[in-house]
Amino acid sequence: MPRMKSAAELEEFRQQILAQRDADQPCFTLCSGSACHATGCGPVAAAVEQELEKQGLTGKVRFRRTGCHGFCEQGPVAVIYPEGICYLKVKPEDVAEIITETIVNKKVVDRLLYVDPTTGEKATLENEIPFYKHQQRLILGLNLEIDPQSLEDYLAAGGYQALVKALFEMTPEQVVGEVKEAGLRGRGGAGFPSGVKWDFARNAPGEQKYVVVNCDEGDPGAYMDRSLMEGNPYAVLEGLMIGAYAIGASEGYVYIRQEYPLAVENLEVAIARAEEHGLLGQDILGSGFDFTVKVHRGAGAFICGEETSLLKSLEGMPGEPNARPPFPAIKGLWNKPTNINNVETWSNIPLIINRGAEFFNAIGTEGSKGTKIFSLVGKVNNTGLVEVPMGATLRDIIFKIGGGIPGDKAFKAVQTGGPSGGCLPADLLDTQVDFDELTRAGAMMGSGGMIVMDEDTCLVDLARYFLGFLSDESCGKCTPCREGIRQMLKILTRITNGQGKEGDIERLQDLAETTRGASLCALGKTAPNPVLSTLKHFRDEYEAHIHDQRCPSLSCKQLIAFHIDPEKCRACGACLRKCPAEAIDGGKKRIHVIDQDKCTRCGSCLDACPAAFGAVGKLSGEPVPAPVPEEQRAIG
Amino acid sequence: MDIGTIDQIIDNHQSEAGSLIQVLLEIQSQNNWLPKEALTRVSERLKVPMSRIRHITTFYKTFSLVPKGRHEVHVCMGTACHVRGAERVLDTVREVTGVGPGETDPELNFSVETVNCLGCCALGPVMVVDGEYHGNVETAETAEVLKKCTCSSE
Numbered sequence: 001m002p003r004m005k006s007a008a009e010l011e012e013f014r015q016q017i018l019a020q021r022d023a024d025q026p027c028f029t030l031c032s033g034s035a036c037h038a039t040g041c042g043p044v045a046a047a048v049e050q051e052l053e054k055q056g057l058t059g060k061v062r063f064r065r066t067g068c069h070g071f072c073e074q075g076p077v078a079v080i081y082p083e084g085i086c087y088l089k090v091k092p093e094d095v096a097e098i099i100t101e102t103i104v105n106k107k108v109v110d111r112l113l114y115v116d117p118t119t120g121e122k123a124t125l126e127n128e129i130p131f132y133k134h135q136q137r138l139i140l141g142l143n144l145e146i147d148p149q150s151l152e153d154y155l156a157a158g159g160y161q162a163l164v165k166a167l168f169e170m171t172p173e174q175v176v177g178e179v180k181e182a183g184l185r186g187r188g189g190a191g192f193p194s195g196v197k198w199d200f201a202r203n204a205p206g207e208q209k210y211v212v213v214n215c216d217e218g219d220p221g222a223y224m225d226r227s228l229m230e231g232n233p234y235a236v237l238e239g240l241m242i243g244a245y246a247i248g249a250s251e252g253y254v255y256i257r258q259e260y261p262l263a264v265e266n267l268e269v270a271i272a273r274a275e276e277h278g279l280l281g282q283d284i285l286g287s288g289f290d291f292t293v294k295v296h297r298g299a300g301a302f303i304c305g306e307e308t309s310l311l312k313s314l315e316g317m318p319g320e321p322n323a324r325p326p327f328p329a330i331k332g333l334w335n336k337p338t339n340i341n342n343v344e345t346w347s348n349i350p351l352i353i354n355r356g357a358e359f360f361n362a363i364g365t366e367g368s369k370g371t372k373i374f375s376l377v378g379k380v381n382n383t384g385l386v387e388v389p390m391g392a393t394l395r396d397i398i399f400k401i402g403g404g405i406p407g408d409k410a411f412k413a414v415q416t417g418g419p420s421g422g423c424l425p426a427d428l429l430d431t432q433v434d435f436d437e438l439t440r441a442g443a444m445m446g447s448g449g450m451i452v453m454d455e456d457t458c459l460v461d462l463a464r465y466f467l468g469f470l471s472d473e474s475c476g477k478c479t480p481c482r483e484g485i486r487q488m489l490k491i492l493t494r495i496t497n498g499q500g501k502e503g504d505i506e507r508l509q510d511l512a513e514t515t516r517g518a519s520l521c522a523l524g525k526t527a528p529n530p531v532l533s534t535l536k537h538f539r540d541e542y543e544a545h546i547h548d549q550r551c552p553s554l555s556c557k558q559l560i561a562f563h564i565d566p567e568k569c570r571a572c573g574a575c576l577r578k579c580p581a582e583a584i585d586g587g588k589k590r591i592h593v594i595d596q597d598k599c600t601r602c603g604s605c606l607d608a609c610p611a612a613f614g615a616v617g618k619l620s621g622e623p624v625p626a627p628v629p630e631e632q633r634a635i636g
Numbered sequence: 637m638d639i640g641t642i643d644q645i646i647d648n649h650q651s652e653a654g655s656l657i658q659v660l661l662e663i664q665s666q667n668n669w670l671p672k673e674a675l676t677r678v679s680e681r682l683k684v685p686m687s688r689i690r691h692i693t694t695f696y697k698t699f700s701l702v703p704k705g706r707h708e709v710h711v712c713m714g715t716a717c718h719v720r721g722a723e724r725v726l727d728t729v730r731e732v733t734g735v736g737p738g739e740t741d742p743e744l745n746f747s748v749e750t751v752n753c754l755g756c757c758a759l760g761p762v763m764v765v766d767g768e769y770h771g772n773v774e775t776a777e778t779a780e781v782l783k784k785c786t787c788s789s790e
Contacts, residue, residue: 034754035755035759038762073759218752220717227755259754297657299661299696299697300696301697316654318696375757377716377757378760384758415715451716462718462719465718475695557723580728602724602727602775604775
């Protein structure tokens with residue numbers, strides 16, 4: 001296919017693709033996102049290709065490897081079209097059966113269906129699974145229809161219609177106006193209105209302007225940007241081009257984490273394909289609009305998610321932030337006006353242009369419009385990516401979609417907003433998830449990480465964990481951030497080691513205020529949030545650590561001990577064999593005993609002890625009972 | 637690593653000083669670490685002072701200025717992995733390999749690194765050994781995976 005030189009040629013090409021496709025043709029769709037790779041989609045894909053060939057179905061049945069479907073815990077995920085039958089945890093040995101039974105004989109393979117853990121009911125179709133049923137997947141849903149390396153798939157799904165509309169039917173001002181009216185706010189964390197930001201860059205003086213995609217998704221526990229870039233890079237590029245047209249930029253950069261190799265690969269393929277077809281380069285579709293994109297891989301620095309640091313890094317310098325103003329919209333990359341948006345923000349642009357601002361701003365709440373993708377992870381039954389309209393409650397997300405907390409454990413808190421976000425306790429579960437409500441509750445939207453914690457998670461330790469992360473990632477340029485975080489971390493480490501002192505809580509609060517008030521960039525300004533929000537809602541846990549040397553969640557290693565209940569031990573030897581420290585003494589028909597001096601508190605014994613016995617337990621804040629006397633250790 | 641390969645990488649980036657990080661990333665990915673001779677060559681060709689290259693290579697986590705072991709172990713310390721017991725996985729890795737994060741053992745068997753998030757949060761805790769992902773790992777399983785590596789390299 002040569003370069004397309006007009007909108008009409010693009011439309012003709014799309015019609016050709018659609019004419020070759022039959023909506024009723026069976027299609028084996030296999031999720032091939034990073035998480036499904038980790039659970040083994042590679043061998044499954046090989047099995048599909050082999051089996052299709054063996055049964056003489058190659059060409060008759062489509063096989064599509066797509067980006068992330070979202071239900072990562074249950075991967076590899078396969079969906080069989082046209083019916084939309086969803087199979088989970090598919091193994092290579094299941095493939096022949098799926099093809100023979102479902103694709104050829106049109107029968108459902110019962111054992112691969114989703115089973116609701118609470119009701120025991122099975123779900124055949126993807127949209128019957130509770131995890132999917134309560135979502136509104138306007139952005140992520142496209143992942144299922146597209147092989148991320150296939151431009152044809154993206155065009156068949158209606159791709160580049162928004163670009164054509166913007167280039168040929170709208171002025172740049174109208175595009176900016178539409179985004180403003182849609183009420184789209186930046187999905188990267190700060191929630192700044194995107195249209196307003198575009199306007200700044202558009203009105204800034206200067207010939208040369210840049211647009212940048214921020215895919216330096218550093219928040220631990222968040223991976224929606226990776227999944228969008230991996231699963232549908234064309235949509236990000238289309239959004240970026242529309243933005244470039246609106247702002248008056250002719251060059252774009254994608255800043256992407258090196259830790260996301262598949263996303264880099266798919267993006268590079270997408271750029272090459274778009275260039276070949278004239279969807280990037282000079283005089284795109286004969287409109288006179290020129291645009292090129294370069295990929296810049298990040299080399300591992302959390303701070304580069306901050307926009308001024310990201311720009312420094314793009315220039316080949318260490319990613320250290322600058323004071324704002326001047327904002328990048330005025331003085332950005334190489335001192336030229338630059339507009340930076342996050343991956344999810346750019347992915348929303350084609351939708352807004354296609355469906356119009358009114359469609360978009362009808363979804364969501366007063367101040368936050370559209371949908372938001374969250375990565376629902378941690379101690380929750382259904383983990384994965386979840387897209388819901390703004391304004392959904394935390395309870396709906398965690399319990400309706402996430403299926404609640406595994407085992408018989410109780411919900412304790414949910415952490416939103418990444419390392420500098422906050423923890424919300426059970427009584428705030430009815431909080432609506434939007435930019436302003438979360439901030440009001442003491443947390444923040446951030447990029448959309450949502451980490452669920454049960455009663456076993458110690459929140460003092462969690463605060464320590466986040467401060468450790470931030471201390472490591474602070475670039476060190478300004479003192480309040482560099483030193484403030486370090487001192488807070490020292491105190492928290494002491495507390496979790498059982499060496500907390502009177503006055504530690506006050507010292508933490510004091511340091512938190514200084515760090516928040518005096519740091520240069522958002523990393524330092526928000527770094528105290530994990531401390532402040534856990535202190536606000538879980539102060540009693542801090543006090544238990546400091547005053548009683550007790551970890552109420554039985555999690556802080558220095559404050560717990562493992563103990564075998566002599567009444568329950570059946571001398572099965574499971575713990576003894578697994579103990580890496582050889583700290584367990586026992587034998588045939590002899591009650592096992594843990595030598596507390598040798599024990600490294602790794603917890604292997606607790607994992608190993610059969611649930612039916614439940615003999616191994618944890619203690620904190622109380623003395624370990626003396627070992628059973630030798631003569632009483634025999635089991636009858 | 638020979639000069640020709642390094643020159644080729646630099647040429648691919650049109651010898652622009654702005655592409656310094658990209659050039660270093662490519663050398664790192666081909667050679668696993670950044671030897672001094674390579675840095676000197678980059679400094680000459682891109683006309684970037686060595687002090688800035690040192691700044692860059694110590695600022696960004698991906699770069700290594702020392703040789704790496706035969707087996708690379710990455711333990712994810714992201715929040716989702718943390719609440720599901722990443723600390724315990726790391727402890728086991730430390731015990732079996734004898735080295736902690738950022739270190740390589742003297743026999744060059746293992747290099748251990750912690751990473752902030754691999755984006756496989758649904759599978760936590762996650763450990764990656766030589767590019768292969770191990771999800772939902774428990775203490776005993778971690779030790780087994782690593783012991784297999786020591787056997788295969790002996």
